[in-house]
Amino acid sequence: MTHDTAPSRKADTRMRLLDAAEAVARRLGPGNLSLDAVAAEAGVSKGGLLYHFPSKSKLLEALVAHHLSRLDAALRAEEATGRPNAAITAYMDQFLQEAARQKPPASGLLAALAENPQLLDPIRARERDFLARIRADSTDPDFATVAFLVVHALRAMKMLDTEVLDEAEAQSMIGWLNRRLQDGDT
Amino acid sequence: MTHDTAPSRKADTRMRLLDAAEAVARRLGPGNLSLDAVAAEAGVSKGGLLYHFPSKSKLLEALVAHHLSRLDAALRAEEATGRPNAAITAYMDQFLQEAARQKPPASGLLAALAENPQLLDPIRARERDFLARIRADSTDPDFATVAFLVVHALRAMKMLDTEVLDEAEAQSMIGWLNRRLQDGDT
DNA sequence: TTGACTGTACCGGCTGGACGGTATAGTTGC
DNA sequence: GCAACTATACCGTCCAGCCGGTACAGTCAA
Numbered sequence: 001m002t003h004d005t006a007p008s009r010k011a012d013t014r015m016r017l018l019d020a021a022e023a024v025a026r027r028l029g030p031g032n033l034s035l036d037a038v039a040a041e042a043g044v045s046k047g048g049l050l051y052h053f054p055s056k057s058k059l060l061e062a063l064v065a066h067h068l069s070r071l072d073a074a075l076r077a078e079e080a081t082g083r084p085n086a087a088i089t090a091y092m093d094q095f096l097q098e099a100a101r102q103k104p105p106a107s108g109l110l111a112a113l114a115e116n117p118q119l120l121d122p123i124r125a126r127e128r129d130f131l132a133r134i135r136a137d138s139t140d141p142d143f144a145t146v147a148f149l150v151v152h153a154l155r156a157m158k159m160l161d162t163e164v165l166d167e168a169e170a171q172s173m174i175g176w177l178n179r180r181l182q183d184g185d186t
Numbered sequence: 187m188t189h190d191t192a193p194s195r196k197a198d199t200r201m202r203l204l205d206a207a208e209a210v211a212r213r214l215g216p217g218n219l220s221l222d223a224v225a226a227e228a229g230v231s232k233g234g235l236l237y238h239f240p241s242k243s244k245l246l247e248a249l250v251a252h253h254l255s256r257l258d259a260a261l262r263a264e265e266a267t268g269r270p271n272a273a274i275t276a277y278m279d280q281f282l283q284e285a286a287r288q289k290p291p292a293s294g295l296l297a298a299l300a301e302n303p304q305l306l307d308p309i310r311a312r313e314r315d316f317l318a319r320i321r322a323d324s325t326d327p328d329f330a331t332v333a334f335l336v337v338h339a340l341r342a343m344k345m346l347d348t349e350v351l352d353e354a355e356a357q358s359m360i361g362w363l364n365r366r367l368q369d370g371d372t
Numbered sequence: 373t374t375g376a377c378t379g380t381a382c383c384g385g386c387t388g389g390a391c392g393g394t395a396t397a398g399t400t401g402c
Numbered sequence: 403g404c405a406a407c408t409a410t411a412c413c414g415t416c417c418a419g420c421c422g423g424t425a426c427a428g429t430c431a432a
Contacts, residue, residue: 013381031217031300034417047421048382056418114217114300117347124348131350142362145351149359150332153339161303162310164317165331173335176328199406220391231408232393238406242392 014052016042018066021059022108030110035059060119063108068126074098075130085181087134088144092174095151099158099170107159127152140181147177200238202228204252207245208294216296221245246305249294254312260284261316271367273320274330278360281337285344285356293345313338326367333363 020042025033035056039049053059071094078090112119131148138144154170157163165173206228211219221242225235239245257280264276298305317334324330340356343349351359 029299029301029303031297035419036417045383046419047384047423050419051380051382054419110299111217113215113296113346115215117215120346124346124350127348128350142359145359146332146336146362149339150335153335153342156339156342160299160306160310162313164310164314173328173331176332221393222391231410233395233409234407236393240393 013042013044013048014062017044017049017052017059018063018108021063021111022106025108025111026106030107031114033111033114057116057119060108060112060115064112064119064122067109068122072126079133085138085144087130087137088147088181089178091130091134092147092151092178095155096171096174099154099167110159138181143180147181150174150177199228199230199234200248203230203235203238203245204249204294206230207249207297211294211297216293217300219297219301243302243305246294246298246301250298250305250308253295254308258312265319271324271330273316273323274333274367275364277316277320278333278337278363281341282357282360285340285353296345324367329366333367336360336363 017038021033021038024037024041028037035049036046038059039046042049049059053062074094074097075090078093079086083089109120109123131145134144134148135141150173154165154173157165203224207219207224210223210227214223221235222232224245225232228235235245239248260280260283261276264279265272269275293299295306295309317331320330320334321327336359340351340359343351
């Protein structure tokens with residue numbers, strides 16, 4: 001029970017706790033996230049949880065940071081090509097990949113929002129940054145902004161489990177935008 | 187202090203309570219909405235609050251219903267003209283009007299979501315309904331869907347206090363969409 | 373090599389406060 | 403005289419954060 005072949009037991013437990021927090025938030029509702037429930041879900045005691053995250057706020061903060069770093073890493077790689085419209089294209093691709101993964105990105109984010117809206121400040125800042133980059137390197141800033149907003153809406157719907165458009169419709173929507181982007185009409 | 191020129195004291199108090207709930211949700215965060223805080227904000231005793239809404243769940247339900255009825259009334263009126271693209275045009279106009287009003291629509295909705303995501307089911311259903319109508323009476327369903335999603339994104343951002351685009355940018359975005367709709371390009 | 377000591381990772385019980393809801397007795401205005 | 407409240411007290415539950423442990427791996431000195 002005390003072997004340690006994994007790279008880091010600590011990092012693994014941290015990750016399990018973050019995953020557990022998202023699962024619980026999705027199951028019980030963003031406002032009903034309790035530390036006890038998270039600990040139980042992760043198979044860790046409450047003390048153990050508080051060892052890794054000294055307060056609930058820190059846990060939610062980590063949840064936001066984790067979400068951000070995943071998105072950011074995926075984007076920077078794709079965006080580095082430097083072609084025109086690279087930023088918006090990467091943004092759309094990233095969404096498609098994220099959507100294709102079975103794991104619903106689900107919202108520990110909503111739990112963070114429920115507890116303290118300020119926790120989402122980093123996300124707001126990053127989103128503004130994305131839009132600026134998207135407009136900067138696009139051939140048609142207005143249209144690129146439209147594409148950005150469409151992706152934003154699709155993500156928001158997934159987060160809220162809304163499903164106004166199904167998977168296929170969302171994909172065809174993205175395809176439609178991509179085609180317009182390459183045609184470059186004004 | 188005890189004048190009563192309004193049509194109904196009961197309805198007035200109900201409205202004040204709903205407004206107070208939204209204000210508190212915005213100030214304390216959606217997950218920190220307490221009945222005591224709402225009663226205090228509205229200048230009503232806790233007993234009075236529970237007289238009108240026998241449980242917190244009922245209050246949140248009423249918040250959702252209130253939001254829905256306002257949106258619906260505004261839309262049906264504008265949509266009744268029967269012209270092509272009437273639905274999506276009405277949807278966009280409605281957003282602009284709502285945005286122009288000083289009152290941030292703010293989200294008692296988020297409070298409802300935090301407590302129990304199922305409370306938003308009526309909103310999801312209505313949103314699906316809107317999209318269906320929008321596609322049905324539009325000259326270019328794909329483009330109408332894009333417009334719908336853009337408005338959706340702008341609303342979501344307002345709700346989350348994101349402000350990625352400012353008022354003027356949002357308006358110019360809507361204007362851009364409107365122009366495309368009237369040109370009727372494929 | 374052994375025994376004292378240290379730091380890390382984690383356990384689980386407890387407490388104090390917040391909050392939803394109940395109860396009840398009184399008050400005001402139409 | 404009833405509907406629409408006010409005022410206050412109270413109960414039970416939930417929950418964040420705290421704290422005193424435990425297990426164990428590594429270190430280092432004698």
